[in-house]
Amino acid sequence: QSALTQPASVSGSPGQSITISCTGTSSDVGGYNYVSWYQQHPGKAPKLMIYEVSNRPSGVSNRFSGSKSGNTASLTISGLQAEDEADYYCCSSTSSITRVFGGGTKVTVL
Amino acid sequence: EVQLLESGGGLVQPGGSLRLSCAASGFTFSSYAMSWVRQAPGKGLEWVSTISTSTYYADSVKGRFTISRDHSKNTLYLQMNSLRAEDTAVYYCAKDLGRGEPYFDYWGQGTLVTVSS
Numbered sequence: 267q268s269a270l271t272q273p274a275s276v277s278g279s280p281g282q283s284i285t286i287s288c289t290g291t292s293s294d295v296g297g298y299n300y301v302s303w304y305q306q307h308p309g310k311a312p313k314l315m316i317y318e319v320s321n322r323p324s325g326v327s328n329r330f331s332g333s334k335s336g337n338t339a340s341l342t343i344s345g346l347q348a349e350d351e352a353d354y355y356c357c358s359s360t361s362s363i364t365r366v367f368g369g370g371t372k373v374t375v376l
Numbered sequence: 377e378v379q380l381l382e383s384g385g386g387l388v389q390p391g392g393s394l395r396l397s398c399a400a401s402g403f404t405f406s407s408y409a410m411s412w413v414r415q416a417p418g419k420g421l422e423w424v425s426t427i428s429t430s431t432y433y434a435d436s437v438k439g440r441f442t443i444s445r446d447h448s449k450n451t452l453y454l455q456m457n458s459l460r461a462e463d464t465a466v467y468y469c470a471k472d473l474g475r476g477e478p479y480f481d482y483w484g485q486g487t488l489v490t491v492s493s
Contacts, residue, residue, distance in 0.1 A: 267434055267435050267436075269420070300478050300479075302478075302479040302480070304421070304480070306421075311468060311483040311484065311485055311486060312413075312421065312468075312480070312483055313483075314473070314479060314480060314481050317473060317477070317479040317481075318477070318479070323473075323481060353420075355420060355421050357421075357423070357479075357480075359478045362432075363432055364423065364426075364432050364433075364434065365411070365423040365426065365478060366423060367413075367420060367421045367422060367423055368420070369420050370420035370421065
């Protein structure tokens, strides 16, 4: 159950687009479409932003989008805003019917 | 409105035990898989355990932690035994989006467990 690999930090200016990668294996990210993304502000509980690779829950801005290619999933935030500054985590189901998170990416809005 | 309220956290000595509870409301508790996710201070999220028709555990807690639920009380539990310093974390309970949809759509505010002598 090794954690999925995410960059430690990503930054961008307001209005720009950024992409966060999440790399796993064929036993998790690459083997299933059960990939989700969570946003966490300091001191707060995580919030579901993307599920099943690319679906947005009701109420989540369409500036957030997800995709997957092979063993790597990606979260793109377009039109970056100050409120998007937070930690982001990917998560995948695995072949063992367990779940695994990525190490997290800190997004900074310059 | 879906609400998840954790309780039971606190300070415990290494080797000790603690039982966490998560009171659920606002949805049909018995119809959804429920999970525990933890976050060590300053660290990332770590999946701990899920209960649906079966139970599943992270290798780091297997054999020491037990997840259970009481449908009559709409409450999720996590019995934690043989606690170690590395179990120190905020423990969140989380609800799955739906049957066959292993995504955490609602989270509690968390309860802090500190393992220290």
